[in-house]
Amino acid sequence: MHNIITREDAQDRELTYYYTGEPCKRGHTDYRYVVNRRCVQCTRERDSKRSRSVFNTIQPSNVRQRAAAIEHQRELTQIEQEYRL
């Protein structure tokens, strides 16, 4: 069990996180950032998706490779939605 810390309390104490015990819109009951009210778990998942993106390694001029990358990314998204990863 976590201790409940309201956002106001966390702000007063200059904490980075607060904790309400309420699930976020995606069902995590985790700490949330004071600055943007985002759930830590959501942020972590979004960041791991971004780092897995293949776009960064591809030159825009290579259209065929880029198209393949977009297709790959779409498949990943589909898989994630199906299995709710």
Ligand SMILES: [Zn+2]
């Ligand atoms: Zn969340």
